[in-house]
Structure formats: C-alpha cells, structure tokens
Amino acid sequence: MNRAEALFAAIDVITHPMQNYIKVKGLQHEFDIPYSNEFEERKMDLIYRKVDVTLPIIINAHGGGFVKGDKKHRHSICDMFADKNWFVINANYRLSPKYTFPALIEDMFSLMTNIPELAEKYNLDTSKIVWTGDSAGAYIAAMTVAALTNETLRNALELPDINMPPAGLIGFCGPYDLLKVISTPLAFGLTKSIAESFTGMKTDKKFTNLPEYKYMDYLSPSDFVTDKWCPTLLVYSEQDLFCKGLEQGLLANIRAHGVYVDESHSTKTLDNHCYHFNYPTKASKEALKKAFEFLDYIVKDQQTIN
Numbered sequence: 001m002n003r004a005e006a007l008f009a010a011i012d013v014i015t016h017p018m019q020n021y022i023k024v025k026g027l028q029h030e031f032d033i034p035y036s037n038e039f040e041e042r043k044m045d046l047i048y049r050k051v052d053v054t055l056p057i058i059i060n061a062h063g064g065g066f067v068k069g070d071k072k073h074r075h076s077i078c079d080m081f082a083d084k085n086w087f088v089i090n091a092n093y094r095l096s097p098k099y100t101f102p103a104l105i106e107d108m109f110s111l112m113t114n115i116p117e118l119a120e121k122y123n124l125d126t127s128k129i130v131w132t133g134d135s136a137g138a139y140i141a142a143m144t145v146a147a148l149t150n151e152t153l154r155n156a157l158e159l160p161d162i163n164m165p166p167a168g169l170i171g172f173c174g175p176y177d178l179l180k181v182i183s184t185p186l187a188f189g190l191t192k193s194i195a196e197s198f199t200g201m202k203t204d205k206k207f208t209n210l211p212e213y214k215y216m217d218y219l220s221p222s223d224f225v226t227d228k229w230c231p232t233l234l235v236y237s238e239q240d241l242f243c244k245g246l247e248q249g250l251l252a253n254i255r256a257h258g259v260y261v262d263e264s265h266s267t268k269t270l271d272n273h274c275y276h277f278n279y280p281t282k283a284s285k286e287a288l289k290k291a292f293e294f295l296d297y298i299v300k301d302q303q304t305i306n
Contacts, residue, residue, distance in 0.1 A: 002097065004193040008068035024079040030183070036110045039094055039200065044111065045071055045087040047078045048122065055087040055240050056128030056299055057115070059108075063135030063173075063274065066096045066104070066198050074134075077277070080133075084143040084292055087124050093140065100200035101215055102157045108144045130168035130298055132291075134274045135242070138174025142221035145169050149228040154233050156218045166230040168298045170291050173236055173274045175243045176250040178219040182207055184244075222250040231260040233294040235276055235287045239269045264290040 001009070029047050036042040048055060058081050062069045070092045078088045093107040119126050131141035145166045147154045154161070175181045184196050198202060199213050210216060217223075232254055236247045247263070254261040264287045266275055271283040276291075278284050 002067075002193050002197060004065050004190055005067045005097075005195055007190060008065040011229050012064065012068055012070070015277065018177075018279075020072060020076045020167065022076040022079065022279060024083045027079055027082050035091070035114045036107075038110070039107075041092055041094045042107055042110060042185055043071075043092045044114075045078070045088075045090040046118075046122075047082040047090060049082055049085060051085060053085070054125045055085060056125050056130070056295075057089065057119075058086045058132055058295070059089045059091060059111070059141075060128045061091055061093065061104075061108070061131075061133035061137035061140040063133065063137045064095070064141075065194055066136045067194065069136070072295050076279075077134075080288070081295070084295060086130075086295060087118075087122060089118075094295050097197035097200065099296065101198055101219070102143075102159075102209075102248055104140050105143050105147060105157060106159065108140060109147070109162060111145055112164050115223065126164065127168045128298060129164060130170060130295065131166055132170040132172070133174070134172040134277070135174060138171035139176060139178075139221070141169055142174060142176055145230060146224040149230070150224040150226055153218060153224045156215070165228070168230050169232040170292065170294060171232070171234045171247070171250075172276055172287075173240055173243050174234075176220060176222050177246050180246055181243075182210065220249075221290040222253050225250070225253040225257055225259075227257045227259065229254055229257060229259045231294075231298065232262070233291060234261070234263045235291065236263065236265045237272050237275055238267045239271070240273050242273050262290070 011262045030046040032043045035044050038048040051271055061073050062071055071092045074090055076088045091111055094103040115126060131144055147159050148166055200211055203209055234247045251261060266283040276284045276287040
C-alpha cells in the first residue's frame with residue numbers, strides 16, 4: 001500500500017460515521033448490482049422512492065484520491081438526493097494504482113449502457129441525468145460530462161459514442177485541473193504518490209518525464225468545455241488543503257461558453273475539503289440547499305437557466 005492509499009484508507013475509516021449517520025425513511029435500496037461483468041469493481045447501488053411519477057436520474061461517484069473510497073461511504077448523501085425524488089445511482093469504479101487513467105471514465109461509460117434498461121424498469125427520465133461526486137468523484141463526474149460533450153476528448157480516450165447528453169453537473173471540491181494538482185506539493189510525498197498511481201508512470205520529484213505520458217493533454221475537464229456543456233453547480237472551499245483554486249478554470253471556461261454555471265463556497269479554514277459532509281454546520285447546510293435548488297431547476301426550470 002503506497003502513501004496515498006494509506007492516507008485515503010484512513011480518511012474513509014475516520015469520516016464514515018459522521019458522513020453517514022443521516023437515514024431517510026421510506027426509500028428503496030438495492031445494493032451491489034453489477035453494471036458490467038467485465039470487472040468486479042463495476043457495481044452500483046440504486047436508491048429511490050416508489051412514486052407514481054417519472055423520476056430524473058442522478059449518478060454519484062465517490063471520492064478517495066483515485067486510490068481508495070467506496071460507494072458505501074456515501075449512503076447519507078445519496079439518501080438525501082433520493083428524498084428529493086431523484087433516482088440515485090451510486091457507483092463504484094476501478095481504483096488506482098491497480099487500474100490507471102482512463103479506466104474510471106471507461107467505467108462511467110459502461111454504467112451508462114445500463115440506463116435504458118433501468119429507465120424502462122423504474123420509469124426514469126433519461127433526458128434528466130445529472131452527474132455528481134466529491135473530490136476525485138467530482139473529477140470523474142466532470143470528466144464524464146466533458147467526454148460526453150466533446151468528441152475530441154472522447155476519441156482521445158477511445159470511448160464509445162453514447163447519445164445520453166448530461167442535463168447537469170454538481171461538483172463538490174473537485175480537482176478539475178490535474179496539472180495544477182501535480183504542481184502543488186503535499187506533505188509526505190502525496191502528490192508524487194497520487195500522480196504515479198493515477199498515471200502508472202514512475203516519476204522524479206519534479207515530474208520531468210510527465211510530458212511523455214500518453215494522456216498528458218487529456219487530463220483536465222476544464223480544457224474541454226464547449227457550448228454543449230451542461231448547467232453546472234460547483235461547491236468548493238477557498239481554503240481547501242487538496243483542491244484550492246482548482247475550480248476557477250472550469251468556472252471561467254463554462255461561463256465563457258455561455259452555459260449556465262453557479263457556485264457555492266466557504267472561506268473558512270475549518271470548512272475545508274468536502275465540507276458539505278459535515279452536515280450540522282452552516283456551510284454544509286448552505287451548500288446542500290444550493291445543490292437541491294439546482295436539482296429543482298434541472299427538473300422544473302431548465303429553460304430559464306439555459
């Protein structure tokens with residue numbers, strides 16, 4: 001186990017109770033459903049409320065520094081989405097260093113092949129698919145949106161064409177510019193450990209050989225925004241230990257292409273990385289209120305925000 005794996009494994013254990021104490025009554029849960037038989041990691045949970053209406057879809061990817069994490073650590077946030085009458089797909093994906101980029105994006109495209117069948121079975125609206133995630137999961141959500149809306153990126157990553165345009169994106173504290181991540185030193189050599197795990201390349205401390213990496217020019221979703229991008233909400237902390245300032249490029253590029261984008265952020269040091277999981281705090285309540293309002297816009301008022 002490398003340094004990044006050890007750190008994020010510890011974070012999962014420490015933070016699980018505080019992130020998952022909220023339980024919502026009356027929801028249906030279906031756990032560990034394979035969305036592909038090709039890899040055992042490709043499993044999803046389905047969370048929803050039985051109602052006599054067509055439900056929109058939200059797909060959640062967990063965080064964990066690309067090397068750890070599991071959908072089981074996101075039960076409360078997914079319950080809260082389902083409580084707002086969204087059909088929630090809470091997805092696992094292949095982790096590094098066992099699997100390297102773009103495996104995790106390939107997994108999301110594999111997951112999408114299940115959606116027509118799910119839509120028929122559960123009465124779902126496939127024109128209302130919102131991607132969301134926290135930290136590494138926010139990156140995955142944004143990269144999936146980028147690949148769905150940008151043919152150049154999709155071809156570079158050798159992903160299939162899937163006619164399933166995203167209706168929205170909610171990113172919580174994501175590392176949307178991976179080149180900046182790599183250029184930002186973290187304690188105990190974590191930057192190097194994460195970069196090597198994610199890319200599969202051995203590097204020196206200054207990453208002098210990184211330009212040789214096959215996907216060097218295709219790592220950051222902020223570089224692939226077009227006018228086909230979807231309405232977006234980015235939640236971030238100005239004092240983020242891991243992702244400070246990494247949302248600004250994506251925010252600017254979405255605005256530059258005339259696509260609706262909103263944000264919610266905290267300026268306090270204690271409201272740090274993925275502060276929205278600290279549910280009792282004012283900052284968390286504000287961030288989640290903003291997220292739920294955004295989901296309402298996607299369902300009811302999309303014409304007013306496009």
